[in-house]
Amino acid sequence: MNDLTQCVFTPEVLANGFNPLGVGVHRASTIVFKDAAAYASRGDRGHEGYSYGLYGTPTTRTLEAKLTTLEEGAWSFLTPSGQAANALAVLPFLAAGDHILIADTAYPPMRELAETDLKRLGVEVEFFDPMSADDVAAKMRKTTKIVWCESPGSTTMEIMDLPKIAAIAHEHGAIVGVDNTWATPLNFKPLKHGADIVTEALTKFVSGHSDVLMGSITIKDTALLKPIRSLIGRMGIGVSPDDASLVLRGFETLGVRLRHSERVALEFARKIAAHPAVEQVLHPALESFPGHALWKRDFLGSSGVFSIVFKPEAAAHVATALDTLKVFAIGASWGGTRSLAAPMSIDGFRTATSWSGPGVILRLSIGLEDETELWADIDRLLAALVPEIDVSSEGPRSAAGRG
CATH class of the missing domain: 3.90.1150.10 (Aspartate Aminotransferase, domain 1)
Structure with a gap:
């Protein structure tokens, strides 16, 4: 190869004997395939395979896997911030005419998303008393698709009876989502208490050094995987492997x-x-x-x-x-x-x-x-x-x- 070609080709270096404790930073947009047939069948790789950098690299997948294990879920997605995780957790499951119930003490940007953007898209938005499962039961409708929780409540720290509220929501066929940023998966595991989706602002305790923005969505059932993954792809939302490596480093402490x-x-x-x-x-x-x-x-x-x-x-x-x-x-x-x-x-x-x-x-x-x-x-x-x-x-x- 001449020099110009050598500049763009990356030699394969054997990894024998190299086994570091730190997670390698894998940066990628394009993922290449060994032949035309492999490229044509790239969709067969499924959500666990690699097809394009937007959908993950070994670095981001390592962080996702760690979160999935700690949350006791089925799969995790990374987002550019905690609020992005909240938004991307509800948007795939709502359409005009649907109804969402949100804890009155939810993170203010989540409240603003609901009252501004969800209403603009024709979604009916209603808030409930986080301390009252009866209020949730009274406000459930046939069109209720999501009950969105945050426990403790943002700033004022109200604790919800999540198992009881989740049971009410599931009786009506609604999905339950929980913003778990205050507790982290070390202090509370919403998926074990009835939630279907849990979000974290990794920006805060998990990364732990005030130098990176990131969020996560973890699902309890793979039935929720395709709607979220597809929306993330359609909106072109991804995270940097370098940022993921910072979160992985913070995670250790x-x-x-x-x-x-x-x-x-x-x-x-x-x-x-x-x-x-x-x-x-x-x-x-x-x-x-x-x-x-x-x-x-x-x-x-x-x-x-x-x-x-x-x-x-x-x-x-x-x-x-x-x-x-x-x-x-x-x-x-x-x-x-x-x-x-x-x-x-x-x-x-x-x-x-x-x-x-x-x-x-x-x-x-x-x-x-x-x-x-x-x-x-x-x-x-x-x-x-x-x-x-x-x-x-x-x-x-x-x-x-x-x-």
Whole structure:
């Protein structure tokens, strides 16, 4: 071969003796075939075969396989973000005239997709009280195709009785989908509790380093595979093998990161709940939380994300108090190594239920920093909310610790 040909041909190198722990990054758009007959019959390879880079490479398939095993499902798909996973999980199963029921506490972009795009396509959209299986039963119709859940609920952490809600949905022939991003498959396995589809924002805890966007869809039954795979292909949606390799790397430390943030977050939640500026701490693992019994029954653990509802006189000063933080960063998303604080709006994102608290509450995500320094940061924030209270004294912290 001349030099120009050598530039585009890749020599085959024997892999004997090369067996690394890290997953190789396989980049590809075109997949070549040994002869014309193999190309003509490429469709026979099925969903597990390789035919074009859009549908997977060994790198992305490795991540999909890991997710499928942990979710205890039949197959997984990767998407460019968590919200892309939510959208691609419902769109294949809805048409004009169909009806979708969505938990009132679902991730706001999912709510906006329903109220904007699904309605524009002629889908009837309705929201239900996530704490009431009876509300789900009352709102089911003959045209209901999907019941979309998120447990805990976005920001306000409501825990759903998923087995009961799934049974109601299945009685009416509807599919049940669950956004499982808060728990990850290490803390909750929706497919074991009645769900048909589970989505994850791998962007958050699974990747764990705040440097990559990705989502996943895992299905319980291969009957759901073709509709999702076909839509992904028609829309030309794929993920980068390089990004998949970052998620695979983060996956390896998910267990230790999640258990650390779980422990520190629960300790902090108990201490914060005792502070006079705080109305309520929204954390499912707290014994005082309304959905705690359901969480304890169905979940394997908790995560490092929880929310704080301040009393009205303190809530008015949250924005100013955030500027006292030195270790926590102020930013969206969560689940990375850096702890984050984000004021979250509740007003305007509830229709089937009512929210009696302030319009904005504070969400914390606990990362991997020194926990003493993190608590000192929270002390500063609480002091700025209620300056006349000496939150640096041992009294409030000791009392909270005994709780």
